[in-house]
Every structure is written in structure tokens, then in C-alpha cells.
Amino acid sequence: MSTLTARISDQDVQGFTPAADQEGLPTHLQSPQTEDYKDNSRIPQLSILQIFWLFFSKFGLFAWGGSVAQISLLKERLVIKEQWISMARFNRVFAVYQILPGPEAAELCMFFGCLAGGRWGGLAAGVGFVLPGFLLMLAASYIYVVVGFGNVYFDASFRALQPMVAAMILRATHKISEHALFSHETKKLSVWLVAFALVTALNSALRINWFISIGVCGLINMAIARRYWPVAGLLFVLQYVGYALYVVYRGVPSPLSLALGIARTPDLPHLFLLGLVAGSLSFGGAYTAIPFIQAEAVVLGGWLPQQTFIDCIAIGNILPAPVVIFATFVGFQGGYIHGGLGYAFAGATVITLGMFFPCFAFTIIGHHVLEKLVHNKFLGAFFDGLCGSIIGVIAIIAVQILGESVGSTGRVTPTTVDGALVVASHDAIAAVLYLLALSALYKFTHKYTSIVLVLCGALAGQFLFV
Template sequence: MSTSTTQVAPQDVEKLSPDEAALDQGLPTHLESLKNEYEDNSRVPKLSILQIFWLFFSQFGIFAWGGPVAQIALIKERLVVKDQWITMARFYRVFGVYQILPGPEAAELCMFFGCLAGGRWGGLAAGLGFSLPGFVLMLIASYIYVVVGFGNTYFDASFRALQPMVAAMNPTSMTCYGQILRATHKIMEHALVSHETKQLNVWLVIFALFTAVNSALRINWFISLGIYGLINMALVRRYWPIAGLLFVLQYVGYALYVVFRGVPSPLALALGIARTPDLSHLFVLGLVAGSLSFGGAYTAIPFIQAEAVILGGWLPQQVFIDCIAIGNLLPAPLVIFATFVGFQGGYVHGGLGYAFSGATVITIGMLSPCFIFTIIGHHALEKLVRNKFLGAFFDGVCGSIVGVIAIIAVQILGETVGTTGRIKPTTVDGVLVVASHDAVAAVLYLLALAVLYKFTHKYTSILLILCGALAGQFLFV
């Protein structure tokens, strides 16, 4: 019994579609190539739980200086560009999914890669490895703050010098450091490029710009991400009227809100759940804040401020500002500022011993949502990333993310290079002091930037921190 096969004549090959020609030659089709691009885990190493913990502790947790932009760039350059665990296209699709989930994106990305290398326990180990250095350092900083206090001249001087220097830190690879805006540019190189044509997608650029505008109008980033994801789905299918309607409706809704409720206020999220900073209320405060932290800690900051500073009254406004500034200094996701809040609340409620418990429970509450969504829902999230129907939505989200990251970068730069607000310029001399301190901060920022570009060793940032703390004693004492 013989089996016959149908051969395609050479003169007919040019009549075939690209996929048909690939099949005839035994090559993967375009659709199969796209599938491999988003599903291929063949380059991901299989690691033990301890290996995963140490990888994310030693390579990312300790060197996570410079905030979310820096941390995401560090993870991308090491695991995607250098080690090639997954493709760049898949990375940005996954990043798009985590942007619409609560929690720090850098920690979620670490847990995602941990899940690839070691399952759910690997994801837990990766998340703990990334978060532990920042948590321990924030505990130490909280203790020093309570015992010594920012009223101490020497402590305050080092803090002033470190702020602008940390603003310049943004690792864009394992061994190369740059500034925050440079990292935004690096992310834009891929997030604003069409995965189909490999060309700059003008629509994604527009989404980024209008997301930045929405942020200035105090429109929640989560709303912007969803709107521009849906708009991109409509544009890809050439549903022009629907895309235009969605774009207009977001501003009509905003205008109606302003007319009837006034300009959106950060205090609108306050629920009154932490009027007393005991352990149960601190845990709930962290849990709710973590559940609201879409786009990272910046969404949670006004909520905790409303609960602890305005409604609770147990956290002074200046102390709250200090804890955000310290969070920006540490190698950790910015949500780690909640550790400081819990420490202060516990200290007010039950003394120094109670403070460590308060710091621990609020941190567990703050990080629980991102751990739950990322680890327990890992396989469901993977299906979302692979779903081609939702691909256009995630591309739109990625474009909008660039606007969010750019706003974050500018905010961090403005907060750290500018005055800390400690000097009250009530006289002409006071104004001159503020101006001179701002000038010194700008010089420190530029010097740190020059050093980071010149010296590419991964320990450069740590040496800069030590030098900055020492320099502050000579500049601001």
C-alpha cells in the first residue's frame, strides 16, 4: 500500500501565501512564530527555591535603587536582553498585564520570572528575595528616625545630600547606570513600537501623551490604562467611531465629575479604617492600600495620607513626607514606605516594641494583593498574555504605561532635587538659604549622573550612597 504526497511545483511557489510557503518547506508559519514568541519557555532555567531567592535577592533586591523605572529596567536588561528568558514582546505584554493589577510592578515581574523558573513557590521566593532588602533597610531607617530623628543636624545633612544623588540612579543594565529619564527613553524604545511592523506606532505615542495629560487632571491612571487599551482594540479593528467615542467620553465623564463633585481630591479614597493604629487596623490599612495601588505605590500614597495623617491624626504631615523621601532612597519598591508608616503607628500606639510588629503587619498587608494575584493567578495571567484577541488591548496599555512612567520620573526628580520644605523662607536670608541648598542639590545630581555614566561597575551606586552621606556632613552642617 503506497502513500502519495502532493508536491508544489517550483513555478507555483510564488503563488502561495507566506504561511503556505512556510508549511511547504517545513518551516514555522507566521502564526506559529507569534505563538512561540509569547509561549516559549525553553530558555528559562529550572532553579531550586534557594537559587531563585538568592538570584532575586543578590541581583535585583540589593541593587533596586532609583524607584520603579530603574527596577523595571534592571529586570528587563538582565533577564530579557542579556539572559533571554523570554522575548521582548512577551515581556511588554506581561508588563501590561501587571500594570492593571494592584502592587509594585517590579516585584510582580520578579514573581513572574520566579514562577517560570520554579512554579508558584519559585514566584514566592523571587518576591521575597526582591522585597527583603528594602524591608530590612526601612526597618532600620524607621528605628533611627524614632531614636535620632530628623531634628538631628547630622542625620538631616546626609539625607539632604542623598536625595538628589538617588534621583540620578537608574540602572539600565547590570553594569551601566543612568538617570531616570534615560530609563523612560529605554522603555519607550520597545513599548511604543508595533510588534507587527516593528515600526514606531503613532497611536501608542498619542496614548502616552494623553495619559500624562490625564495625570495632570488627576484622572486615575487605572482609568487611563483601561480607556486606551479599549481604544487601541477599536483602532486595530478600524472601528473609528467607537475609538473616537471612548476618547471623548473620558473627558465628558471628567467634566461631569468636576461640575457635580469638584476637582478630584486625593482625600476621596479615605475610608476611616485606621483611626487607631493597632495591629489589626494597620494590617487592614496596608491591605486596602495595596489593593488600590494600581500603577504602583503612587496610587496608595494619597490613600494612606488621608487615613493616617488627615483622618487618623496619629502621623504628622512632615513625618509622612519624610517616609516617602526615605522610600525613594532605598533599594526597594516604593510601597515599602508603608513599613515606615506602620512603625510610626505602632510606636505611637504601644511604644518601640510594638512598632516593629506594626511595621511587619502593614507590610504584609500592603504586599499581599500583588503576591496573591501574581502567584496564585500566574497561569490565568499567562493565558491572558497569550490571548491574541486581547493583544491589541495590552499594546494600548503599554503605550499608556509610558505616560505613567514619564510622570513618575518627573515627580521623583522634582521632589528630590527641589527643596525638602524644611527651611521656611520667612526672610530674605531664608530665601537665599533655600536657593543655595537647591543649587547644591542640582550640582550633586549632575555629579552623580556623570559618575554613573563614567563608571559602570554594579557597586557604583552603593559607593555613591556612602559618599553622599559623607558629603552631606560638609555641605549642610
């Protein structure tokens, strides 16, 4: 199994059967050596409507607790109970989708849908799985706009949630790095991938565009994999030569240089493009999409306040959907600012379509084609370098959001001496909440830990900040 992205370990997804424990299992569930990966004889042939309803009612409505819980639910029902495919085949399919951008749970749903009803079945399964979370996020976005602004109680809950979200992102960075920094070939911690993460973090401080950094790191790792040391060294040096020339002729880049400028205006085409780019780079799950949406919507576009952006991540952690559903909230806010409430619903829809388009497209292309692509040694090295680099990007964003959440609440103005004392006390409370949340995330690894933290934080805010 490749280690390009944040893996869900065998301990996390319970039920994977080691070879030593397969004695006595049905033939269908035994080892890969005896498995015919093309055997679809146990898969029911369902209509498009039946497939949609299956994945909507049995998986989409119960997709609580993040990707670990979602994948476990799919495996328990379709692999172990109904035996659509063998465990060996499931493991192999899962390994492929971990390498591709997008939420693995949605991709697995589409894979099973394709088996039961062809490509249209895959589309129906994906839509059925994502739809409940999308509708709930639409409702949450509407409530946030109508009730949230200026409401002291609403504001208090989200003020408590923001340091908790900062803790979630830092913990996610650690979890992703535990796997993304391992070599695709040796399955061991790679010094080169660690170096790529550090170099990308340094480049962020120098305000070199993230897309340049991750592209260069991917190319360097491809050269290293082929032992083209001079080429790798030349690529490394050229990025800083180019940076030096830019500084000489144009000056030190501004923070805006970290973004591409694809969403300066939150109209429908730009919101779709924002979702498409973020979805194409979501290796390892939702948290890898956060830096790119933040750079475009918060830093460069300026149409989404940082505090509101952090709030939407908190909401995304409690809905029955892949966490990337937070993009729906971003699109709603952008559309609302650009064209009012009606435009907001359209904005939420198009950015969600853009975010999920890559994983839908990859899955419907066909599993066998994807296997050939992701097992290509040359491409594998590029993805390794890219994922190592992305760790540096996420780490930088984790620190920035920590500063926004704990360094200043961003919601209280110290207009008087008493006001300054209030801000200081609120910052201290936020710091305590951050440490408590981070401790809980490391101590408790249950699939519902994040949901419980968010609910507790919303309640605590009523006592701490009202």
C-alpha cells in the same frame, strides 16, 4: 518578546545566546525550534526548606544593583551553570513575566521554585528572595524614626539624596518609555501610545483621576486594535464630556481627586489595600508604583510628608531587594503615626504583603495559563494602552518630585533675611546635585550606579548641609 513594560535588553542582561552563535552548545542550550519547553528532567527536586535556603542565601542576600543585576544572577547560576532550563525557555518565561505587574526577579525566583517543589516551592522561593531586603528595610525604617527626626547629620544626608532621587525617577521614566511606548504587535514606536502618555499627563493637570485615565486609554487601544474607530473616538470624547459635566455641577476637581481614598487612615486594612493596588499596577517595576502610593499617602492621606516619601525611595535603591521594597518603609511610617512603634512593624508587614501579593498570585497560578493570557491579542492591546498611559503618570510625578527636591529643600525655614539666603543657597546646591546625578545616570549604565550615587550623596550631605 512583548514590549509592554520597561524591558531589560539583551545588552543589559548579558549572556542571551543569539541563534547564530549556538553551534557547539549543548542541546539543552540550543534554539527554541529544538527545545521541549516541558522538559524538567534537569531540575532538582528539593524540599521546601532547601528551596527557601537556596533563594535566601544565594539570591536574596546578593540582590544588589536592581532588577538587571538580580535577573543576571538568576540566569548565570540556574540557567547557564546548573542548566535547570534552556536559555530559550528562560527567554520565553522572562517575556511573560515582563508583561505582568510586579518585580520580574521575584517572579522568576518563584517560577524556579515551582519547578523544584511545586506551588509551595514557588512560595518558599519568593519569600526567601524578598526576606533579606524586607528585614533590612524594617531596620532602616526603625533607625529613620528613632534617629532621623531632628538629627542634623541624618537630615543633611537625606537632603543631599532627594535631588538625586528626583534624577533617578526622571531617568527611569525615560528608560521605561523606551520600551513601553512600543506596539505589542509591530514592535515599533506607536504614535497612539505616545498620545496616551501625553493625554494622561494632560488629564493629571486637569485633575482627572489617574485610574480613569489609564482605564480609558486601555479601552481605547483595544478598540483601535480591532479597528473600531468610532468606539475609540467615542471613548476619548466621553471622558472629557464627563469631566465638563463634573466641573459644571461640582467645580474644578481638587488635587485630592487624583487618589482613590483607599489609605486616608494608615490602619492595617488600609495599608494592605494600598500595597495591593500599587502592586497590581507596578507594570515596569517599582517606579510605576510610586505615583499611586504618593497620591494616597502623601496627597490625600496627608500622613506621610513628601520629603520622607522621597527619602524612602533613596533607601530602597541601596538594599538587596526589588526597589518596590520602599513600600515597607511607607507602611512603617503610616503604622507609627497611627498606633506607635509596635503598630509600625505590623504596618510595614501588611503593606509588603499587599505589594507582593499580585506577583505571587500570578506566578503560582501557573506559567502556561499566564502565557495564554498575555498572548491574547485583545488583552495585549489593553495592556499596551495601560502602560503607555502610565508613562504620563510617572512623568508628572517626576516633575513634582523634582520641584520638591530642587525648588525648595523643605527642611529650612527662611524666618530671617539670612535664613532666606540659606534656603536659596541650599536650593542651588540641590540643583547642582540633581544635574550631576542625572549626568552620571546617563553616562554610566553599570548595575551599581544607583547604589554608588546614593552612598556618595549621603556622604556629600555631611559637607554641604551640616
